[in-house]
Amino acid sequence: MVKRTFAVLVENKPGVLSKVAGLFSRRGYNIESLVVSETEDSSASRMTIVVEGDMRILEQVGKQLNKLIDVIKVNDITEEETVERQLCLIRVTTEDQGSRQEIMQITEVFRCHVVDISRKSLIVEATGDEDKVQAVIRSLKPFGITELVRTGKVAMIRGMQ
Amino acid sequence: MLTGAEIAIKALEREGVELAFVYPGGANLEILDCLWRSAIRPVLVRHEQGAVHEASGYARASGKPGVCLVTSGPGATNLITGIAAAGMDSVPLILITGQVLASMVGTDAFQEVDVTGITHPITKHNYLLNDVNRIAQTVKEAFHIATSGRPGPVLIDFPRDVACANSPVTEAETVQLRGYKPNLKGHTGQVRQVIRLLGESKRPVIVAGGGVIGSRSWAGLRTLAESQDAAVVHTLMGLGAMPYDHPLVLGMAGVHGLACANACIQKSDLVIGLGTRFSDRLTCSVPGFAPHARIVHIDVDPAEIGKNIRVDVPLVGDLKIVLEQILEKLTPLKRPEWVSEIAAMKEMPIPGSKITGGLSPIVVIEALAKVLPSQAIVTTDVGQHQLWAAQRLPHRRPGKFLSSGGLGAMGYGIPAAIGAKLACPGDPVVVITGDGSFQMGMPELGTAKEQHLPIKILLLNNDTLGLVRQLQKYYSDQRYVAVNFSGNPDFGGLIRAYGGSYYPVTQEAELGPALEAFLNDPGLTLMETKVAPEENVLPMVLSGQTLDQMEG
Numbered sequence: 205m206v207k208r209t210f211a212v213l214v215e216n217k218p219g220v221l222s223k224v225a226g227l228f229s230r231r232g233y234n235i236e237s238l239v240v241s242e243t244e245d246s247s248a249s250r251m252t253i254v255v256e257g258d259m260r261i262l263e264q265v266g267k268q269l270n271k272l273i274d275v276i277k278v279n280d281i282t283e284e285e286t287v288e289r290q291l292c293l294i295r296v297t298t299e300d301q302g303s304r305q306e307i308m309q310i311t312e313v314f315r316c317h318v319v320d321i322s323r324k325s326l327i328v329e330a331t332g333d334e335d336k337v338q339a340v341i342r343s344l345k346p347f348g349i350t351e352l353v354r355t356g357k358v359a360m361i362r363g364m365q
Numbered sequence: 366m367l368t369g370a371e372i373a374i375k376a377l378e379r380e381g382v383e384l385a386f387v388y389p390g391g392a393n394l395e396i397l398d399c400l401w402r403s404a405i406r407p408v409l410v411r412h413e414q415g416a417v418h419e420a421s422g423y424a425r426a427s428g429k430p431g432v433c434l435v436t437s438g439p440g441a442t443n444l445i446t447g448i449a450a451a452g453m454d455s456v457p458l459i460l461i462t463g464q465v466l467a468s469m470v471g472t473d474a475f476q477e478v479d480v481t482g483i484t485h486p487i488t489k490h491n492y493l494l495n496d497v498n499r500i501a502q503t504v505k506e507a508f509h510i511a512t513s514g515r516p517g518p519v520l521i522d523f524p525r526d527v528a529c530a531n532s533p534v535t536e537a538e539t540v541q542l543r544g545y546k547p548n549l550k551g552h553t554g555q556v557r558q559v560i561r562l563l564g565e566s567k568r569p570v571i572v573a574g575g576g577v578i579g580s581r582s583w584a585g586l587r588t589l590a591e592s593q594d595a596a597v598v599h600t601l602m603g604l605g606a607m608p609y610d611h612p613l614v615l616g617m618a619g620v621h622g623l624a625c626a627n628a629c630i631q632k633s634d635l636v637i638g639l640g641t642r643f644s645d646r647l648t649c650s651v652p653g654f655a656p657h658a659r660i661v662h663i664d665v666d667p668a669e670i671g672k673n674i675r676v677d678v679p680l681v682g683d684l685k686i687v688l689e690q691i692l693e694k695l696t697p698l699k700r701p702e703w704v705s706e707i708a709a710m711k712e713m714p715i716p717g718s719k720i721t722g723g724l725s726p727i728v729v730i731e732a733l734a735k736v737l738p739s740q741a742i743v744t745t746d747v748g749q750h751q752l753w754a755a756q757r758l759p760h761r762r763p764g765k766f767l768s769s770g771g772l773g774a775m776g777y778g779i780p781a782a783i784g785a786k787l788a789c790p791g792d793p794v795v796v797i798t799g800d801g802s803f804q805m806g807m808p809e810l811g812t813a814k815e816q817h818l819p820i821k822i823l824l825l826n827n828d829t830l831g832l833v834r835q836l837q838k839y840y841s842d843q844r845y846v847a848v849n850f851s852g853n854p855d856f857g858g859l860i861r862a863y864g865g866s867y868y869p870v871t872q873e874a875e876l877g878p879a880l881e882a883f884l885n886d887p888g889l890t891l892m893e894t895k896v897a898p899e900e901n902v903l904p905m906v907l908s909g910q911t912l913d914q915m916e917g
Contacts, residue, residue, distance in 0.1 A: 215544060219493065223485055230486050260671070267668035273490040273510060276544040 207236065208262045208282045209359055212251040215274040216242055223272055224251065233257060233265050237290075237356025248276060252358050286359045292330045292337045293319075295351035296344050303347055314340050325350065333357075367535050369497045370395035370528040373461070374403050375535065376504035382432050382459075384408055384423075384787060386416035390436020392463030392476060395528040397434065408787065408816060411808040413440050415780040417447025419809070421456045422784025425767050426742055426792075428581070430457040430511050431784060437463045438476030441522070442483065446774050448518045449487040453771025454602060455579055457516035459507055460488075467495045467524040480522045489517030497530040505537035514547030514683075515666040516579055547665060551682035556690045558678045559637070559661050563695065566635035566659075568703050569595040572618065572647070575602025575770065576640015576664060576684055583607065583763045585688030586639060592692070594700035596633070596707045598626040600641050602770040605760040612704075615711060616760075619647040620906045621752045625710040627904075627912040630655050632706070637661045640684050643673040644771065653911030663687055715756065716903040716917045723897030724873055726825045727753055730797070732876040733823060734758050736884065741793045742767065742785045746778035746802025749831040752902045754797045776805030782820045783813050793821065793884065800826040800853055810863040813889050821883060822860075822891045827898040828853055835901045839916075840908070849898075856893045865889035 214220050221240055228235050236254040243250045255265050269278045298304040304326070311318055311328050314336065320327040330340040334357065341352070367375070373396060377385070384406040389397050400407050410416040413435045420431025435441060441462040451458050465474040470493075481493045490510050492503050507519040563569060577586050583606045590597045590613050597607050598618040607614050618626035630636060636658045641647065643662070648654040651674055659677040662670045663684060670679040680687060718725035730753045737743070743758060744767040745751040751768055760766055767785060769777040778796040786794040798806070803824055813820055830848040837845050857867040868883045870876055870892065883892040903917025 219481060222482065226485055264668065264672060267672075271666070271668050273542060273545045 205256055205258060206262065207254060207256050208265075208280055209357065210253045210255065210266065210269065211279040211281050211359065212253060212269055212275060213243070213277040214249050214251060215276065216247050216249045217274060220249070220274045223274060224269070227268055227272065231264070231268060233261060239356040239358050252356065254357055281359060281361055285362045287362060288333045288357055288359045289331055290334065290337055290355050290357045292340070292352065292354040294328045294330065294341065294344055294349055295325050296328060297325050297348040297350055299324075307344065307347060310340075310343050314343070316340055366531045366533055368395065368528065369500050369523075369530050369532065370399045372497075372500045372532060372535050373504055373523065373528070374399040374405065376501045376537065377405060377432065378403060380504070380508045381429065385432040385434050386410050386419045386784070387434045388413050388416055388436065388440055390440050390463060390476065392437035392465060392525050393434060393440070393461075393523070395525065396461065396463065396523065407434070408812065411811045413443035414446055414776065415806070415809040415812060417444045417451065417458065417460065418774075418777050418780035418806075419784035419787075419812070420458050421447060421451050421454075422744060422767055422781030423788045424456050424458060424784070425764060425781075426785035427788035428764075430459050430508060432459045432461070434461050435463070436476065437465055437480070438478050440476075441480040442478055445483065445487070446772070446776075448484055448520070450769045450772040450774040450777065451518045452487045452489065454575060454769065455516050456518070457511040458518040459511055460518060460520040462520065462522050463528075464493070464522045464524040466526040468526065470524060480520065484520050487518070488520045491520040491522065493522045494527055495524060497527050497532040498534040500527070500532070501535055501537040506540050506542065509540045510542075510545060547683075548667070548681050549665070549683040549686055551663070551680050551687035551690050553690070555678060555680040556687070556694065559663075559680060559691055560695055562635055562659055562661060562678060563593055564698070567700065568633045568706070569593055569635040569637065570629050570633040571595050571597045572600065572630070572636060572638045572641050573597055573603040573606040574600045574639060574641025577603055577606040578763045580640060580665070580684040582685040582688050585685060585692065588692055589688060589695075592695060592697040594698065594704050595637070596629045596703070598622070598629060599760075600644070600647050600770070601755050601768060603641065604755060604766045605763045608762070609760045612711070613707060615707065617755050618912070620649060621756065621902050621904065622912070623713070623715060623756060624904050624915060625713040627906070627915065628713065629707065629710055630658075631911070631913045633658045635659055635661070637663070639663050640665075642669050642771070645673070648674060648912075649906045650909055650911045718900060719903070720897050720899045724871060724894060726750065726827065726894070726896040726900050727757070728873055729823070729825060729876065729894045729896060730754055730757050732880055733797075736880050737795065738793050738884070741765065741795055742782075742789060743795050743797060744768065744778045744781040744785060745796070746798040746806065747773045747775045748799045748802055749835065749900070749902050750797050750799045750825045752832070775802040778802060779806030779813070779820075779822065780809045783809055783816070783818055786818045786820055787816065795884075796820060796822045798822060798824055799831060800824065800828060800850060801830045803856070807859075810860070810865070810889070814863045814865070819886070819888050819890070821886070823883070824856060824891060824893045825896050826853070826856065826893055827896045829898045831898060831900075832902065834898065838901065839905070856891060860889070860891035863889060865891055868892040870894045
């Protein structure tokens with residue numbers, strides 16, 4: 205099993221996301237993450253899709269995506285040099301002053317931000333690639349994570365154009 | 366200014382639509398109202414599933430897309446089986462479904478259903494038309510998508526208020542779809558690879574699929590086969606792409622293929638798939654398929670290549686164009702040894718009847734094969750009769766054998782014959798069916814009567830769902846569950862109720878004269894043969910076995 209990242213340019217129309225998602229479910233492909241938003245051209249949206257499977261399946265994923273009329277372009281960017289980011293919001297419990305201090309230090313090391321503080325918890329915003337976000341989560345886990353939301357990956361090829 | 370419905374009908378007229386298979390309802394009133402003033406002939410059906418199979422039969426016999434106009438909700442959901450069948454068999458269809466008011470969409474209104482959601486996996490593309498200014502363009506796009514590249518069904522869901530609204534945009538512009546540009550010309554490097562492999566091959570075989578017929582490239586197929594002394598086998602969808610009696614042609618291959626065709630694939634050192642999906646009905650065990658062969662796969666749909674089997678040389682493009690590209694550069698090659706091997710394989714016997722007592726359905730099909738007019742269009746339903754017909758009829762011409770291949774939808778035969786007869790009124794149209802399938806397509810007898818269509822229905826009645834019975838014999842140790850019909854109707858009375866004539870046959874000796882009378886009858890006709898249920902379709906490759914490990 206390998207992971208591939210596809211950058212998929214699609215028509216910015218209602219129903220397109222469900223067409224893409226439906227393709228994955230009915231052909232039994234595993235989506236690890238899918239992010240979609242409008243691009244610089246409002247008539248098109250960009251999806252970044254991370255898929256896991258064997259090479260034969262992954263080749264089919266690309267071809268089947270291309271077959272959808274509303275898909276404009278499919279790029280497998282796995283092998284490209286890319287900038288990748290995901291965003292994660294983590295609510296951590298802060299039982300005492302000491303743990304709060306320690307959490308602040310961790311966020312500084314990872315260059316994260318504390319974006320909300322209440323009496324018993326705070327929210328950390330972590331932005332980075334997969335490894336960094338994982339590391340932040342691992343470091344905060346001992347304090348007690350009560351809530352976690354996380355976007356999928358967005359990616360852009362370096363140095364093009 | 367025209368109304369949305371007027372714009373849509375005018376757009377259909379511009380595409381050359383002459384008739385449409387129609388069922389009315391509240392949500393397509395305005396669309397049908399426009400047919401009152403249009404040259405498009407509405408063919409009123411009895412059930413929407415009939416409409417879509419009729420459109421499929423019409424499309425396959427005429428080479429033009431078939432059109433259905435039905436209402437929302439159940440009108441649309443009744444299309445589903447036919448859309449899926451057309452998608453699997455790459456048949457171009459335009460399906461226009463009425464929809465509740467755009468302002469009501471999403472409220473679970475009366476006869477509302479999410480048609481684009483339901484049909485997305487089975488259409489080539491679909492539209493929810495919610496802008497009156499986009500109608501002309503959408504219809505033009507739909508025809509372009511349905512008929513180009515790998516053909517398929519395209520659905521337009523048309524809310525009633527959009528059909529009533531007015532717009533000054535009554536004509537379409539050139540179709541420009543940035544996400545849809547089928548690759549028609551083959552990659553020249555890959556073309557060279559195909560030529561190289563042909564040059565190195567001693568035992569080439571061409572697997573001719575439905576794409577040869579869909580792309581009308583049978584002449585190229587024949588030239589290729591003859592110039593290379595290559596054997597030709599067919600998939601069910603490709604039957605007739607080359608005449609059955611041509612010395613290089615070995616007939617249908619696959620699960621119920623002829624022993625000679627299957628043996629040829631297994632012996633070959635080069636398989637060239639033309640317009641075929643290499644489906645499981647053809648390949649049987651994938652690792653055991655053509656074990657000594659390199660594989661060339663030529664298809665217009667890139668997603669088919671490498672999907673089911675490993676391919677040595679993929680080549681994407683329209684078959685007609687690609688075959689021209691290949692033939693332009695190809696030097697003819699004589700392979701006398703292979704030709705004599707093909708001739709020897711062609712002599713391999715087809716299993717005869719295995720039953721004693723009663724009329725054998727195989728005997729019936731073979732009797733029909735002897736007298737079937739060469740210009741006849743044959744449609745089938747799905748089951749044993751379909752496979753016997755595929756194995757044993759004289760497939761002389763392309764596009765004359767219409768059967769639900771990929772989906773295997775019972776109930777296809779009668780409506781497909783109605784569509785084919787409307788497309789080709791001068792050609793005799795014969796339906797081969799069984800008692801199970803007949804009862805799924807039966808409502809459309811009313812359509813045949815109303816349209817005065819003299820279709821000929823040959824019914825092999827064994828009072829059982831024979832092919833499933835056969836599966837239960839092999840896989841369920843002869844425990845026959847839910848396959849035997851004890852409540853079959855009086856088929857003679859039934860056809861007479863629709864104004865047709867009836868030719869019953871119970872003895873082999875009656876077959877010849879009955880077939881002659883049946884084929885010469887000027888009206889809607891049913892010939893019912895009471896056949897023995899014990900006959901099985903042989904040869905048969907059991908699940909998990911390879912093509913040459915055949916029963917029977």
